[in-house]
Amino acid sequence: MTSIVSQALWIYFYITLIGLIAIAVYGIVVRPNLLKKIIALSILGDTANTFIIFLGFRRGGAAVPIIPTIKPTLEELLWFKETAVDPLPQCLVITAIVINMSVTAFLIALAIQLYRLYGTLDVRKAVRLRG
Amino acid sequence: MKGVKILFIPLMGLVVILIMLILSYGTLGYSPAEYIRSLGEFLLRQSFNVFEKEWWVGSPEVITATLWDYRGLDTVYETTVFYLAVIGCVSVFRLLQPKLAEITKEKEEYALTVIVRVATKIVLAVIILISINIALHGHITPGGGFQAGSAFAIAPLLAIAAFSRYFVEKMGLKINLSHALRSLGLIIIALVALLPLFYFGYLLQNQAKPWSPFPGYPIEVSFLELSGSLFHFDIGEYLNVAMGFLAIFLLLSLPERVFKKDMEVVKSES
Numbered sequence: 001m002t003s004i005v006s007q008a009l010w011i012y013f014y015i016t017l018i019g020l021i022a023i024a025v026y027g028i029v030v031r032p033n034l035l036k037k038i039i040a041l042s043i044l045g046d047t048a049n050t051f052i053i054f055l056g057f058r059r060g061g062a063a064v065p066i067i068p069t070i071k072p073t074l075e076e077l078l079w080f081k082e083t084a085v086d087p088l089p090q091c092l093v094i095t096a097i098v099i100n101m102s103v104t105a106f107l108i109a110l111a112i113q114l115y116r117l118y119g120t121l122d123v124r125k126a127v128r129l130r131g
Numbered sequence: 132m133k134g135v136k137i138l139f140i141p142l143m144g145l146v147v148i149l150i151m152l153i154l155s156y157g158t159l160g161y162s163p164a165e166y167i168r169s170l171g172e173f174l175l176r177q178s179f180n181v182f183e184k185e186w187w188v189g190s191p192e193v194i195t196a197t198l199w200d201y202r203g204l205d206t207v208y209e210t211t212v213f214y215l216a217v218i219g220c221v222s223v224f225r226l227l228q229p230k231l232a233e234i235t236k237e238k239e240e241y242a243l244t245v246i247v248r249v250a251t252k253i254v255l256a257v258i259i260l261i262s263i264n265i266a267l268h269g270h271i272t273p274g275g276g277f278q279a280g281s282a283f284a285i286a287p288l289l290a291i292a293a294f295s296r297y298f299v300e301k302m303g304l305k306i307n308l309s310h311a312l313r314s315l316g317l318i319i320i321a322l323v324a325l326l327p328l329f330y331f332g333y334l335l336q337n338q339a340k341p342w343s344p345f346p347g348y349p350i351e352v353s354f355l356e357l358s359g360s361l362f363h364f365d366i367g368e369y370l371n372v373a374m375g376f377l378a379i380f381l382l383l384s385l386p387e388r389v390f391k392k393d394m395e396v397v398k399s400e401s
Contacts, residue, residue, distance in 0.1 A: 059164065064273070065175060084175050098213055
């Protein structure tokens with residue numbers, strides 16, 4: 001019974017992630033408003049980060065990859081190695097989050113300046129304008 | 132045009148599903164794998180291995196250890212990308228007359244209620260203290276430079292929303308100060324990364340290695356756990372990220388009328 005429930009939960013998790021990516025791609029490609037494009041881009045980035053963290057998850061033990069003591073014994077180190085999740089995806093994600101934030105801030109700055117100069121955020125109108 | 136759109140969306144969905152299937156090959160299905168990859172296991176085993184110190188970092192926090200030691204060069208370049216993104220924002224928002232930005236005092240009658248102002252002041256102090264705590268303990272507890280900087284970034288945002296941009300500048304957090312501290316953070320990171328080279332070690336070296344003459348950064352000074360270079364890197368990163376976000380928020384909160392005044396000068400000159 002529990003296996004069926006957990007299986008359904010994992011499938012639900014994958015469907016949520018795929019749906020979020022589909023929404024984000026739709027927002028970036030189809031929506032003409034620049035602000036909505038930026039929001040969709042940040043949704044895409046966050047979904048990708050969630051997915052990467054999920055790749056490092058492990059069944060059975062899912063401890064935080066931080067050793068709880070300053071002076072560990074050999075048994076504690078072995079136990080830690082057997083239970084902790086993969087730290088590498090989390091490191092990649094922390095790098096990706098900061099890059100994502102800085103890129104979003106720069107894009108927002110550009111969008112505000114575009115609105116101040118041309119009075120529109122619609123890309124279809126903005127490409128026809130000549131400043 | 133309409134038909135192209137209808138075809139395009141399912142195609143994109145198919146591409147997305149295929150990419151995710153390829154990426155998650157081995158973990159997709161019933162539930163995640165029981166064993167992690169060998170590289171992750173190596174990091175978990177060696178990061179704080181006090182019995183076999185050939186590959187160790189001296190930090191029980193494996194994520195910070197990976198960020199600043201095993202993948203150190205990557206993180207240094209990433210910090211540079213953040214620095215350059217802030218420079219990009221500054222150059223987009225530059226004014227032809229910088230003096231216009233100084234006159235931003237709001238009128239008193241637009242202030243929010245006393246409850247909001249007092250509560251915000253208490254929360255501001257707590258946010259700044261917690262962010263410093265996250266930064267200084269980043270090598271032994273969850274946290275680090277990025278996380279602390281992101282936590283600090285909430286403080287100016289809250290102050291601008293509850294009070295005004297003028298209030299933030301009166302607190303002493305001016306944009307020139309933010310540029311100075313941001314550059315100081317990058318200089319700290321560069322110095323800590325380059326110091327082993329003067330002792331004939333290798334770039335970004337943290338602990339002593341058998342094949343390198345550099346003795347390694349100190350792991351503990353009396354009762355303080357420093358975890359080698361990670362502590363210094365975290366402080367530099369904290370300054371860089373926190374002050375970078377402060378600069379971005381100060382620029383974004385410049386009133387519209389300042390830009391309008393500035394644009395008038397441009398139009399009259401051309």
